Amino acid sequence: MDVRSQIAMVFHLDKCIGCHTCSIACKNIWTDRKGAEYMWWNNVETKPGTGYPTKWEDQDIYKGGWEKKNGSIHLKGAGKRRGLVNIFYNPNLPVIDDYYEPFTYKYLDLIESPEGDDQPTARPVSLITGKPIDIKMGPNWDDDLGGTPDYARHDPNMKNISPEEQEVMFQLEKMAFFYLPRICNHCLNPACVASCPSGAIYKRGEDGVVLINQEVCRAWRMCVTACPYKKSYYNWYTGKSEKCILCYPRIEAGLAPACMHSCVGRIRYLGVLLYDSSKIEEAASSDEKDLIKNQLNIILDPFDEKVIEAAKKNGVADSTIHAAQFSPVYKFVKQWGLALPLHPEFRTLPMLFYVPPLLPVMATVKKVDHKEQLEKVSPVAKKWNDNWLYDTSTKELWGTLDQIRFPLKYIANLLSAGDEDVIKDKWKKLMAVRIHRRRVTVGDVSHEKAEKVLKEAGLTAETADAIYALTSLPKFEERFVIPAAHREQAIEMMDFTGDTKGETGFGIKSKVKRGL
Amino acid sequence: MDYLDSFILIGLPYTALALFVIGTIYRYTNRKFQFSSLSSEFLEGRKLFYGSVPFHWGILFVFCGHLTAFLIPSTVLTWNSQPARLMTLEISAFIFAISMLIGLINLVIRRYTTSRLSPVTNKMDLVIYVLLILQTVAGLWIAYNFRWGSSWFSTLLTPYLYSIFKLQPDTAAVVLLPWSVKLHIATAFIIIAIIPFSRLVHLLVLPLNYLWRPYQQVMWYWDKNKVRSSKTPWSLQRPKNT
Numbered sequence: 001m002d003v004r005s006q007i008a009m010v011f012h013l014d015k016c017i018g019c020h021t022c023s024i025a026c027k028n029i030w031t032d033r034k035g036a037e038y039m040w041w042n043n044v045e046t047k048p049g050t051g052y053p054t055k056w057e058d059q060d061i062y063k064g065g066w067e068k069k070n071g072s073i074h075l076k077g078a079g080k081r082r083g084l085v086n087i088f089y090n091p092n093l094p095v096i097d098d099y100y101e102p103f104t105y106k107y108l109d110l111i112e113s114p115e116g117d118d119q120p121t122a123r124p125v126s127l128i129t130g131k132p133i134d135i136k137m138g139p140n141w142d143d144d145l146g147g148t149p150d151y152a153r154h155d156p157n158m159k160n161i162s163p164e165e166q167e168v169m170f171q172l173e174k175m176a177f178f179y180l181p182r183i184c185n186h187c188l189n190p191a192c193v194a195s196c197p198s199g200a201i202y203k204r205g206e207d208g209v210v211l212i213n214q215e216v217c218r219a220w221r222m223c224v225t226a227c228p229y230k231k232s233y234y235n236w237y238t239g240k241s242e243k244c245i246l247c248y249p250r251i252e253a254g255l256a257p258a259c260m261h262s263c264v265g266r267i268r269y270l271g272v273l274l275y276d277s278s279k280i281e282e283a284a285s286s287d288e289k290d291l292i293k294n295q296l297n298i299i300l301d302p303f304d305e306k307v308i309e310a311a312k313k314n315g316v317a318d319s320t321i322h323a324a325q326f327s328p329v330y331k332f333v334k335q336w337g338l339a340l341p342l343h344p345e346f347r348t349l350p351m352l353f354y355v356p357p358l359l360p361v362m363a364t365v366k367k368v369d370h371k372e373q374l375e376k377v378s379p380v381a382k383k384w385n386d387n388w389l390y391d392t393s394t395k396e397l398w399g400t401l402d403q404i405r406f407p408l409k410y411i412a413n414l415l416s417a418g419d420e421d422v423i424k425d426k427w428k429k430l431m432a433v434r435i436h437r438r439r440v441t442v443g444d445v446s447h448e449k450a451e452k453v454l455k456e457a458g459l460t461a462e463t464a465d466a467i468y469a470l471t472s473l474p475k476f477e478e479r480f481v482i483p484a485a486h487r488e489q490a491i492e493m494m495d496f497t498g499d500t501k502g503e504t505g506f507g508i509k510s511k512v513k514r515g516l
Numbered sequence: 517m518d519y520l521d522s523f524i525l526i527g528l529p530y531t532a533l534a535l536f537v538i539g540t541i542y543r544y545t546n547r548k549f550q551f552s553s554l555s556s557e558f559l560e561g562r563k564l565f566y567g568s569v570p571f572h573w574g575i576l577f578v579f580c581g582h583l584t585a586f587l588i589p590s591t592v593l594t595w596n597s598q599p600a601r602l603m604t605l606e607i608s609a610f611i612f613a614i615s616m617l618i619g620l621i622n623l624v625i626r627r628y629t630t631s632r633l634s635p636v637t638n639k640m641d642l643v644i645y646v647l648l649i650l651q652t653v654a655g656l657w658i659a660y661n662f663r664w665g666s667s668w669f670s671t672l673l674t675p676y677l678y679s680i681f682k683l684q685p686d687t688a689a690v691v692l693l694p695w696s697v698k699l700h701i702a703t704a705f706i707i708i709a710i711i712p713f714s715r716l717v718h719l720l721v722l723p724l725n726y727l728w729r730p731y732q733q734v735m736w737y738w739d740k741n742k743v744r745s746s747k748t749p750w751s752l753q754r755p756k757n758t
Contacts, residue, residue, distance in 0.1 A: 087723075089565050194731035199729060240552060
């Protein structure tokens, strides 16, 4: 057992309102620079949709991630042989058009144009060439277009969903979509690290943050191909790749990352996981159906005496172990079994987990006669032909689960490598919590029914209340349990504290000597 | 030997090597962020294939050929003792040089006709293109007109280059070579001189280490096995990982 600690995350998809505040917070801090305009270290995608860059999930196009061949795993589009042979020209590199050409507008034209017959306009200009362009794509170009032929129907997760099922999915009255916020997953088996010929990318031992050393990156571009989530971006201006740094300067100072801190829906949780690093390769090489199970298996119980002892032996600080015991991520992922990694079949063992959205399940749309109701509202309203009801009733135990508006397969393709039972299990738990809470707060559900639901979902009333509390009422410090960064050690990295007394100033690396 | 000859054959090589060594050390220690191949594939990813691939494989083979003749001249001469082997070597080298030239021309056309590339193109790129094309054309000209280059390089130029590195420049034989060979030598040293001042630095940081390093890299501030141990003595430096 080789215990390491990892800063991991949970995003609760039912709580995401798709406001993009996270993206803007990140952009304003990190990527508002020349060459980085197109980078969205944090982005929010509408699902079903093609995502960013377009169709990033389709590894037949982008060749990202690992694939299992003859019992062991290999990088699909990079690796030692392929990476070095293709070093002069990477055939699988996405180009700027797969993202979008960054642009701005000539706002000054609105003010400085000479007087004339026409209204002046602010033309869009490319941020690369500075010349006027026709905008073909932009950030969140498919935002909220969850049913459109151009975007939703080209979602790579549709690949094994029959045309009939897709038709049902896109019926105007039944259509549903949800948001998928994405940042770098800071994986345990990162494909970007493995693909970097220069060795510029590394995982930090202390907290598992994956970083690119900007002084060692030589623009061999393999990480862009290798990352199946397309979260390593090439800065076309500096000739260096860049990626999400999990706001490590903020984490080290005990602050939540900017995207998480600013999250309006409060969907984001961050905390420490202890894991057994000696089993990483084994877990990443398991059969597709066992991937999630084995990934969760290498996450260790922070209360287990043996784990604590092994962690201490490995230099994990007491404060980090303590943070792991209070980690909301551990609760969601291991204790309650509610969160799943995004596309586990890419085999990078992502450390960002998602609670699947109940939205496509929770309610159905029924045809009813609204006339009487509407007449009461206003005399005009009776002319509306609005005979649909958004029905969230829980009369049947798992009735809505069977009448789901999405094929279960779709969510399964996204979060469980196609395993529908895994998703169903999570949904049952989430619904059980709701039915239980409805009994407590509204009271129109019988005690027996609530008990039965909880039992079938494998929960107790206490667990359901804890899930409810951490989902709906969490305080800031419950959502973000950040271990101390031990700045006292940081000083010792530069200086021997015994010598500091006689020295002149702090942070000066060379000996301070009086000039001649 | 006139002044031009002694400049090209003695002055230029030493100036170039000095610039190369000092410039490389300076850039590697003080301008590390600027070490990059500055790939533009992200901005234009189709035409690059027809330029970058033939150019790089061409120059890789041709450069290794020159290096072989410099390092093991006698082996090259032995190899060349049979006409069939000599012809194979010369023809394949010539083909690779042609591939290099075609690649270069495609790269130049691509760079100056793609508007998206103008913001990542600088004057040094133009200098490199001119020098490389000049060098390739001169090389092809020599290979075609003065046969067989691989043999006389090993007998004439290798001793000259060794004399340069031994700091006892012996130019007696080389001065008699035709002007095109002298041009080839001069351009070669100019290219060496500008390596640290241009994007060519990327050839000094070839990622060969990738071949034997493990795929995953984890870095620690501390030696994780010692930092918490009470047996680790309090020393000037805590057990850091390097």
